[in-house]
Amino acid sequence: MAYETLIADAEDGVALITLNRPDALNAFNNQLMDELTAALDRFEADESVGCIVITGSKKAFAAGADIKEMRELSYMDAYYTDFITRNWERASRTRKPLIAAVSGYALGGGCELAMMCDFILAADNAKFGQPEITIGVSPGAGGTQRLTRFVGKSKAMEMCLTGRMMDAEEAERCGLVSRIVPVDELVDEAKSVAKKIAALPRATAMMTKEMVNVAYETPLSHGIMFERRLFHSLFATEDQKEGMEAFVEKRTPHFNNR
Numbered sequence: 231m232a233y234e235t236l237i238a239d240a241e242d243g244v245a246l247i248t249l250n251r252p253d254a255l256n257a258f259n260n261q262l263m264d265e266l267t268a269a270l271d272r273f274e275a276d277e278s279v280g281c282i283v284i285t286g287s288k289k290a291f292a293a294g295a296d297i298k299e300m301r302e303l304s305y306m307d308a309y310y311t312d313f314i315t316r317n318w319e320r321a322s323r324t325r326k327p328l329i330a331a332v333s334g335y336a337l338g339g340g341c342e343l344a345m346m347c348d349f350i351l352a353a354d355n356a357k358f359g360q361p362e363i364t365i366g367v368s369p370g371a372g373g374t375q376r377l378t379r380f381v382g383k384s385k386a387m388e389m390c391l392t393g394r395m396m397d398a399e400e401a402e403r404c405g406l407v408s409r410i411v412p413v414d415e416l417v418d419e420a421k422s423v424a425k426k427i428a429a430l431p432r433a434t435a436m437m438t439k440e441m442v443n444v445a446y447e448t449p450l451s452h453g454i455m456f457e458r459r460l461f462h463s464l465f466a467t468e469d470q471k472e473g474m475e476a477f478v479e480k481r482t483p484h485f486n487n488r
């Protein structure tokens with residue numbers, strides 16, 4: 231499929247999706263979200279891909295929902311077209327590991343998309359924020375919920391109520407991002423981490439991601455039971471036998487994702 235608002239390529243087990251609407255700082259219009267959904271569908275189905283990276287430009291990961299497209303929406307338009315739910319949520323349902331490599335602005339929906347990913351690698355120039363209140367709306371793609379879980383009530387409230395942006399250092403300090411990378415190295419570093427993940431047993435990575443995600447949704451005892459059941463099931467995989475045998479035989483394992 232030919233995309234107009236993003237660039238999508240796969241190499242060495244890693245898919246790289248680069249948001250590409252430079253004139254609008256990668257603001258999310260319907261076309262971009264449809265294309266992102268299509269690209270994620272394609273890479274989930276592609277057996278050669280083990281990990282997916284979403285990135286933007288140096289100036290902007292994404293400046294949020296496209297305000298110019300959104301401003302004429304009525305309540306009935308938003309409700310009947312299922313705005314956001316219809317084509318934004320795909321990232322949060324991705325089964326393969328998904329990394330956000332964020333440089334520059336990640337605002338509104340941009341911050342929300344990054345938080346739908348499994349973890350965020352931030353460039354040293356990254357800025358995160360939920361400025362929706364300054365244009366008369368609230369976050370609408372999970373910002374009030376996910377940001378609060380990442381950074382706690384006080385910071386989430388302040389950011390959502392004032393629109394204040396957080397820089398990369400503050401974001402790392404409060405656990406929003408996994409770590410900070412110099413801006414010129416961000417994409418290479420994200421690809422290298424993704425390559426490492428893609429080379430590990432696929433089912434184990436996908437199940438581990440499910441386990442961590444369940445920690446947000448369930449009481450501790452249920453989460454631990456869920457982890458235990460999936461952990462037990464991994465003993466049915468060929469990769470478990472290979473990984474453990476290779477360790478004992480002091481050799482490099484050869485995983486076949488089975």
Ligand code: CAA
Nearest residue numbers: 253254255257293294295296297298338339361369370371
């Ligand atoms: N929607 C549409 N166009 C946008 C945009 C957006 N969210 N953000 C930036 N643009 C456009 C600008 O209109 C401008 O276009 P023109 O050249 O045609 O005027 C171009 O991108 C460059 O932007 P600026 O000139 O504003 O660049 P800047 O460097 O001066 O400022 C910025 C950068 C601080 C990110 C500023 O662009 C900005 O504040 N953008 C809006 C951020 C925002 O409010 N995001 C939340 C959107 S609502 C949302 O996301 C809802 C939700 O939760 C789902």
